[in-house]
Every structure is written in C-alpha cells, then in structure tokens.
Amino acid sequence: MSTVEPKGAVHWIDHYVVGTNDLPRWSYWALHATGLPIQPINGLTTNMRKKNTPIFCFMWWEGGSCRIGAFLQPENYPPAKPLGQDMPRCGFYIRSEDIDKHLRRLDQHKISHTDPVKTAADGEEGTVICFADPDGNQYEFWAPAQMPEGAMEIATAEKVGRISHVVFGCRDLARTAAFFGKYCGMAVERNAKTAEGTLVLRMRAGARLVYKVVDQIDERIAGHSPWWDMHTALTVREAEFFPNYRRMWDGLPEEAGPKENLNDSREKEDAFPARTGLHRSPVGYQWKALYHRGDEFYDWDGHAFHFFGGIPLKNDGSLALYQGKEQEDYLRELAEALKKGAQP
Numbered sequence: 112m113s114t115v116e117p118k119g120a121v122h123w124i125d126h127y128v129v130g131t132n133d134l135p136r137w138s139y140w141a142l143h144a145t146g147l148p149i150q151p152i153n154g155l156t157t158n159m160r161k162k163n164t165p166i167f168c169f170m171w172w173e174g175g176s177c178r179i180g181a182f183l184q185p186e187n188y189p190p191a192k193p194l195g196q197d198m199p200r201c202g203f204y205i206r207s208e209d210i211d212k213h214l215r216r217l218d219q220h221k222i223s224h225t226d227p228v229k230t231a232a233d234g235e236e237g238t239v240i241c242f243a244d245p246d247g248n249q250y251e252f253w254a255p256a257q258m259p260e261g262a263m264e265i266a267t268a269e270k271v272g273r274i275s276h277v278v279f280g281c282r283d284l285a286r287t288a289a290f291f292g293k294y295c296g297m298a299v300e301r302n303a304k305t306a307e308g309t310l311v312l313r314m315r316a317g318a319r320l321v322y323k324v325v326d327q328i329d330e331r332i333a334g335h336s337p338w339w340d341m342h343t344a345l346t347v348r349e350a351e352f353f354p355n356y357r358r359m360w361d362g363l364p365e366e367a368g369p370k371e372n373l374n375d376s377r378e379k380e381d382a383f384p385a386r387t388g389l390h391r392s393p394v395g396y397q398w399k400a401l402y403h404r405g406d407e408f409y410d411w412d413g414h415a416f417h418f419f420g421g422i423p424l425k426n427d428g429s430l431a432l433y434q435g436k437e438q439e440d441y442l443r444e445l446a447e448a449l450k451k452g453a454q455p
C-alpha cells in the first residue's frame with residue numbers, strides 16, 4: 112500500500128445493512144452469530160406506524176465504530192443462491208485460533224455454514240467460513256494470515272472482530288475500479304493469487320471491497336425495487352466528509368427520485384449510472400430537503416453507500432481505532448453553513 116494517503120481515502124467499513132422479513136428473528140440470529148448485544152427495534156410505536164417510519168434495528172460493537180443493521184422489507188425475499196454464491200456477502204474478522212470455537216457456536220445455534228477453506232482468491236491470504244441469516248443474506252468469517260491493527264480491538268464477547276470486507280457482484284470491473292479510485296481514494300490491489308474476475312479495492316486501515324464479475328447484478332440491493340435501505344457505510348477522516356461529497360455532487364447525477372415513486376422496470380433500474388440520491392434515514396430525508404442532493408451514493412451496479420466521519424483515537428493519527436461522527440452532526444453543520452450562505 113502507498114504511504115501517501117489519497118485525498119478522501121476510505122479507511123474502514125463503519126457499518127453494513129441488510130434487509131429482513133422478520134426483524135426480531137434477525138436480531139437474535141445476529142446475537143448468536145456474532146455475540147453482539149441485542150438492541151431495541153425502531154419504528155414500533157403507534158405514532159411511528161402512523162408516520163410509516165422505517166422499522167429497523169442496529170447492533171454495534173463496543174465503542175460504536177462498527178455496526179450491522181437490518182431493515183424490515185415490504186415484500187418477502189425470493190430464495191438466495193447456495194452458501195458462498197449469493198452477493199453481497201459481508202465479512203467479519205476472526206482469529207484463526209478461534210475458528211473451532213466459532214464453528215461450534217454456529218452449530219449450536221443451527222446457523223448453516225460452510226467448512227473453513229484456506230484461500231487467497233479475494234486479495235489476501237486467510238481462512239473463510241460462509242454462513243447465512245434466516246433471510247438468506249450471506250456473511251463470512253475471515254481469519255486473515257495477517258490481522259490489521261484495529262480489526263480485533265473492538266471484538267465482541269464471542270471474539271468476532273469488525274467488518275473485514277464486503278463482496279459484491281459487478282458487470283464491469285474496470286468501471287467500478289475507476290469509480291472508487293476517483294471518489295473514495297481506493298487503489299486496486301493486484302496480486303498473483305487473486306482469482307480471475309475479481310477486483311480488490313483496499314482501504315487504508317486494511318478492510319476491502321471485493322467485486323466479482325457477474326452477468327446479472329445482485330438481487331438484494333438498494334437499487335432494486337421493492338427492496339430498500341441495504342447499504343454499506345465507508346469511514347473517511349472527519350474533515351474529508353464534505354469534500355468527498357462535494358466531489359461526488361460535482362461529478363455524478365442525482366437520482367430522478369426515490370425508486371418507490373418512479374416505478375421503473377428492473378431493466379431500467381439496472382441501466383442507471385453511478386449516482387447520488389436520497390438516504391432513507393430520518394437524517395437523509397432532512398438532508399435531501401435542505402440541500403437537494405442526497406447523502407447516499409450508488410455504484411454502477413446499484414449498491415448503495417454513504418460516507419461516515421471518523422476521528423482518530425490513536426496518537427499516530429491513523430484511523431485504526433476511531434470515534435464515529437454521525438450523519439446527524441454533519442447535517443447540523445450543513446444547515447449552519449447554508450444559513451450563512453456558504454457551502455459546507
């Protein structure tokens with residue numbers, strides 16, 4: 112990895128969000144699979160139902176710099192592909208010496224999984240175990256030969272570390288590499304052991320985005336109706352948050368409208384370019400109303416992302432360990448800047 116940090120570089124995956132057809136069942140699955148403590152489900156009051164507020168749950172690692180979440184979907188998911196074949200798949204760091212313990216826990220809770228496999232196919236050497244949640248969303252435990260600093264320091268009581276990577280489907284690897292190079296300061300990692308048709312984009316602290324070439328893009332993505340709110344949040348330095356969005360707002364179109372209002376065919380949805388758009392969160396709606404550009408962005412294959420601010424906790428200035436700065440704080444700064452007639 113280059114020692115010079117590119118402008119606006121992404122350092123970690125702060126959070127990853129899936130869709131579910133049964134939120135209580137998903138949160139107990141997450142407790143059993145990872146050891147993350149159960150958290151309340153949002154959206155389940157009468158007043159929230161009257162406003163049609165999203166029903167969701169986030170579960171977070173200690174310190175709050177890593178989370179997973181699930182949003183209740185409006186329709187039931189079609190069946191997923193076999194384990195290890197459906198995408199996206201979200202990975203979590205584990206230590207290789209704990210592999211047996213993790214397998215025992217998955218078996219104890221009847222969570223289906225693959226056998227551990229040693230591989231270097233996705234950009235680094237290690238051992239992978241694939242598993243799934245009750246909705247068929249897929250995940251991986253990843254025990255790398257070399258553990259990056261910050262990966263296990265916030266591990267759960269069951270010794271599951273932070274998010275290590277996400278694997279996505281992609282129709283054009285070069286186009287995706289150019290997109291993340293330009294807007295997220297991410298370099299393509301080339302390695303003789305990396306599998307054919309695989310793009311590895313490395314983050315500064317050690318995590319990866321992995322894209323696998325496919326003919327047809329993943330079913331369970333935010334760009335596809337009727338699904339919504341599955342996304343990946345990428346950590347950037349606190350001060351790089353607005354400059355990163357400015358580059359995107361300058362360089363990318365805004366979606367024509369929320370997809371539930373557009374009623375487009377799947378074919379049309381799959382032909383949309385990389386773009387920015389409405390982030391379907393309470394803050395996201397306010398953001399869009401205030402600024403007329405959304406704080407969500409989509410890659411060329413309909414996967415949704417947003418940036419997330421990180422403040423270093425270590426004296427060396429790295430984001431190996433960081434404190435998160437929430438979208439809400441940035442929204443306040445945006446509102447204040449606009450009030451003064453300035454850009455954020």
Ligand SMILES: [Fe+2]
Nearest residue numbers: 126342344417
């Ligand atoms: Fe998010």
